[in-house]
Structure formats: C-alpha cells, structure tokens
Amino acid sequence: MIYLDATIINVALPAIQDDFSANEQGVQWVVAAYSLTMAMFIMSAATLADQRGRRRVYLGGLALFAVASALCGLAPSLPVLVSGRGLQGVGAAVVNVASLALVSAAFPDPKMKAKAIGLWTAIASIGLALGPVVGGVLTETLGWRSIFFINVGVGAVGIVLARAVVAESRDPRPRDLDLAGQLLFIAGIGALTYALIEGPHSGWASPMIIGLFVGAVVLIVGFVVVELRSNEPMMDVRLFSDRVYDVAILTLFVVLFCIYGMTLITTQYLQNVRDYEPAQAGIVLGVYTLPVMILSPIAGALVVRSGSRPPIIWGLCALIVGLLILAAGIGGSIVFVVVGLLFIGAGGGLVLTPTTNAAMEAVPPDRGGMASGILSAQRALGSTAGFAIMGSILAGVIASTLPDKFAPYVPEPDLTTEVDAVVDSANPRAVVSVIGRAQPLPQPVRDRAELLAAADDAFVQGIRLALLIGAGLAVAILVAAFVILPRRVAREQKDMSISQSIVRQEDAGHIP
DSSP states (O other), X not given: OTTHHHHTTGGGHHHHHHHHTOOHHHHHHXXXXXXXXXXXXXHHHHHHHHHHOHHHHHHHHHHHHHHHHHHHHHOSSHHHHHHHHHXXXXXXXXXXXXHHHHHHHHOOSHHHHHHHHHHHHHHHHHHHHHHHHHHHHHHHHHOTTHHHHHHHHHHHHHHHHHHHHOOOOOOSSOOOOOHHHHHHHHHHHHHHHHHHHHHHHHOTTSXXXXXXXXXXXXXXXXXXXXXXXXXXXSSOGGGGGOXXXXXXXXXXXXXXXXXXXXHHHHHHIIIIISOOXXXXXXXXXXXXXXXXXXXXXXXXXXXXXXXXXXXXXXXXXXXXXXXXXXXXXXXXXXXXXXXXXXHHHHHHHHHHHHHHHHHHHTSOGGGHHHHHHHHHHHHHHHHHHHHHHHHHHHHHHHHHHHHHHHTTTOOTTHHHHHHHHHHHHTOOOSSOOSSOOOOOOOHHHHTOHHHHHHHXXXXXXHHHHHHHHHHHHHHHHHHHHHHHXXXXXXXXXXXXXXXXXXXXXXXXXSOO
C-alpha cells in the first residue's frame, strides 16, 4: 500500500489540478509532500518501533495512514490535500521501517531471513509497478478521490491481520528518548530533501537552495556529534566504521539513484520525444519491474547459498549493462529501451535483497528498527537524489545546446523564451513522477518540424549523458564491492582449516 501510493497519485494529478484550479507548482507538492515527510520521520519511526514494540507501532502507522488517506479523499482544497499527503508520508515511514523490522525479527534464521527479505523487496516492487495502472483505472471509473478511500479498507484489513498473526518484538532494554538526535535528524534530512526536491525547479545556485544545503550539512554534522556522545543514540553512527556495511549502504543508494533517475528521464523521453500517452509510457516503464519482482526472492536464495557478494556483483554488472544499452539505444528503436530496462530491472532485483540483508545482519537484532530506518533513509535519499541530479543534467544539456540548434530558425527575443519553455518541460521537481503528465513542448516548437527535431535531439543528448553518469557511479560502487565485500567461500575454508588445526592439536595432546 505505501509503495503503491508513491506512484498511484501521478495519473490523477491532471484531474486534481482541474478540480482545484491549481497551478503546476501547487499540484506537484501533492506528490512532494509524501516523499518529504517520509524521509524526515523514518528514523523517528525506527526508534519508536524498537522502544514501544514493532507490531504496536506498525498498527499505529497503518491507522495513521488510513486516517490521512480519508482526509485526502475528503479534502475540500489543495492545501488540505497536501497536508493529508504529508500525514500519509509520516504513516508510510512508520509502516515501512516497522514492517521490515517485523519481517527480520520473525525469521531469526539467516537463511529464512534472506528469503523473507527477498519477498518483502518483491512486494514493494509490485506496489511501485501497479501504482500508475491502479491509479488510472480508479481515476477514470470512480474519480481521483477513490485512490485515497481504497486505503481505508486496506489499512483496516492490515490492522486485523497484524493483530491476529504477527508476534510482537522490541528492544528488550529500556532506552531513553534521544530527543536532540531526533530533532536534528528531522531538520537536517528535511532541509536536504527539500533542497533536492526544489533545486531543479528554483535553480541550484539560488540563495534559498544554497542556504538549505548549507543548513542541512550543519545540522547533519551536529547530529553525528550528538549521536557519538549519546549513551542511547537514535542512530549508532559507529556502524559506519564497518567497511562492508558502508559498501552495502552506498550500493543501495547508488542503485536507487540510477533506477529512479533513469525512470524520470526515460519518462521524459517517452512522453516528450516519442509522444507516448502516460498509460503507454507506464506499460513500457513497467518492463523493468518484472525482473525485480522475479529475481528479488531468487536473490534471497542465492544469499543463503553463496553469500551477499555474488548477487551484488552480478546485479551491479547487469545494471551497468542496462544503463549503457539504454544510453546507446535512446533515440532509436524502442526495442533498445525495453532491453535496457530489462537489464536494469535484473540488476535491481539481484542487488536490493542482498544489500538489505547484509545491512540488517550488521545491526544487533534488538535494534532492528534502527537498521530498517537507516536502509529506508538511504532508499528515500537515493531515489530523490536520482530524480534531482539526473533531471538537472537533462535540463542543463538542453539549456546549453538548444540555443545554437534554434538560432538558425528563431530570432531573439523569441529564442530565449522558447528555449526556456523547452527546458521547463524537461525539469519537474525531483519527486516520484513515474507516469505523471509531462509538460508539453511550447506550441511554436511543436508546429515547426525543424524546431521539434532540434528539441528531440537535445533531449536525447541530455538523457544519454545522465545515463552515462549513472553508469559511472555504478562502476565505482562495483569496484568497491569487488574489493571490499568478503568472499564467503574463502572465509568458510579459513574457519574449516582452523577447526582442523585445533582437532590435530587435540589429537597430539597439545590442547587439553
């Protein structure tokens, strides 16, 4: 439900905009409010789950999400709808971290845990994939408010089932509330996420965005200092001294950066260059979710047999190949796009489960909520950064190349006006706009074949560069994973040789 609601809203945005007579900026915050509050309250939800009980907090999160959904469905104005979406984001943060912590606690056996996390990842992918389809059907048949009311019923069923079959788990030791850490994290991540969301739209060099980034750095540094001095930290930052844990966390960030960034710019390509309707674009983009759904549980089984390293390495290789195929084939046959998406989905399916499993295993079981919170924070920041940076690369290339392309056909001052309009059409806020309505190219550009061809060419160049930068980041994390992640076979052989040596010494009488 919570992953479904990350994307279900996009198809309904035109209807919402029409009902409330809202401008583009206002309606985009219907999406952004969800992402922003979810990122801000992830670690607070994690601490609450460990302290108060994960099932108890999970039930509270479901109830909050259902109530917030009802508020969205009944919203009489856009500000009320945006507020309801913000409350939904808080509920989603709670449900997200508590659900993964509950799954981890329910399966203490490492083999079963890896398989369970694989299923958890696959179900999340199903939610993301179904969002645009479900949103489109409900919006067309029952109206946009129905996409929120359906959550009330789903939440009620979830509460009944969780009370019936889910066992409670929590940190057995009473812990004090790290209030300073909570507030610093909320403020720091909130400032960072807001800057990433708003940066592509307001301009990265604007005083507000620079101020937000500087403020976020100061707050996050303050957070680290407070956590290092705290006896009961909300987030044990000492975990980041473990190189294997760091690689797992960074891998998760980079993979989601690439996948979500690719999703945004491919949406722009399908709708602005190939003139696909949102539903058609959704079908094409849905291709990459199929390997994720299939391979996530399989990756869990691979972790059991061979450890986390092999599926992570192979998954990163598949991701890189997919990004390169997409970069090379963009602007050509749609077949190249589909093949690239399949490889990218395979990479995500192979990587996400073992990295999640490795990070969850690095944290003591009594701090499962904290581990889940850290992972969820990486997911939120990685996806938001992917949207912001890849979207900005696309817009930057268009802004730098299009004036020369348009100059032979359009005189000033119309040249600057039309270039700016094309750049705006490629540069939405950095939010989950998988199948949202693309901004159309300005009428003078669409009406002249030479201008339309020049705009399409600029779009393709920008998308290609963004994909190549994503592939470069994936190569860097592949090298780090190859060097740092342990080889399970080698470790087991070492353990066996130590055991055999002890047995020989016992037989020789050297060890009593």
